[in-house]
Amino acid sequence: MYDIHAHILPGVDDGAKTPEDTVKMAQVAADTGTKIILATPHRKDVTEGSSVAHIRELIEDMNERITAQGNDLKLVLGMENHLDVDLPDEIEAGRALPMNGSRYMLIEMPFFGRPNYIEDVLFKVQLQGITPVLAHPERIEAFQHDIDLLANFVERGMLTQVTAGSVIGFFGKRVQAITNNMLQRNLVHVLASDTHFPDGPRSPKLGIGINSASKFVGQDAAMAMVVNTPKAILEDSSFEVARPRERVAVRRWWKFWG
Numbered sequence: 001m002y003d004i005h006a007h008i009l010p011g012v013d014d015g016a017k018t019p020e021d022t023v024k025m026a027q028v029a030a031d032t033g034t035k036i037i038l039a040t041p042h043r044k045d046v047t048e049g050s051s052v053a054h055i056r057e058l059i060e061d062m063n064e065r066i067t068a069q070g071n072d073l074k075l076v077l078g079m080e081n082h083l084d085v086d087l088p089d090e091i092e093a094g095r096a097l098p099m100n101g102s103r104y105m106l107i108e109m110p111f112f113g114r115p116n117y118i119e120d121v122l123f124k125v126q127l128q129g130i131t132p133v134l135a136h137p138e139r140i141e142a143f144q145h146d147i148d149l150l151a152n153f154v155e156r157g158m159l160t161q162v163t164a165g166s167v168i169g170f171f172g173k174r175v176q177a178i179t180n181n182m183l184q185r186n187l188v189h190v191l192a193s194d195t196h197f198p199d200g201p202r203s204p205k206l207g208i209g210i211n212s213a214s215k216f217v218g219q220d221a222a223m224a225m226v227v228n229t230p231k232a233i234l235e236d237s238s239f240e241v242a243r244p245r246e247r248v249a250v251r252r253w254w255k256f257w258g
């Protein structure tokens, strides 16, 4: 499997604290079938407390440690880029990084509210030749309130990355129900761990969502979310995705409380 969202670099953001944490997380990932992890430190933390040069060095250093431990797993470099009005300029300046040097970029929308610059910034990013991959839309208020906004972005050529734990309810019943709705509407392209710790709800165990996701999209499509599609992204290939479906009847989330 290929994991495109992970806070695995030590001491950069709120994920791994030490190189030992990094190696432990890599071990858990390798043991559960992950081959490549895209390290995606938060852009803000890199800009304010570190640097692109430093995280590039960290990737080299951590890969050596992971290999020395006998794990068949490699880290490549990306970034979780929060969306703000500066993003297009930061891309230009090389401080907002795409995914493994590809045309794809992991972009995190504001968690709360729906600032009026969102559409404009995403459009500018697309004009820069970049395909946004929207990080965990199921946890973003604007999409929780209006899934059609997400469908609209996908229609315009954007991709989405849902967090594996959301599929199985690690972020609550409500997020799970929203995730299910997104799956039913073909609005989920990739599952990723968004790992922060070696264990717990944000562990590097990427496979945890496959079975639940396959109930909505079928086994092949669910596997593609952790293998074919993230692999194509990391290799900078183009690929086709299923068209979004129209609104489906969905049970309201409070009916899931039992």
Ligand SMILES: [Fe+2]
Pocket: 005, 007, 080, 194
């Ligand atoms: Fe993240």
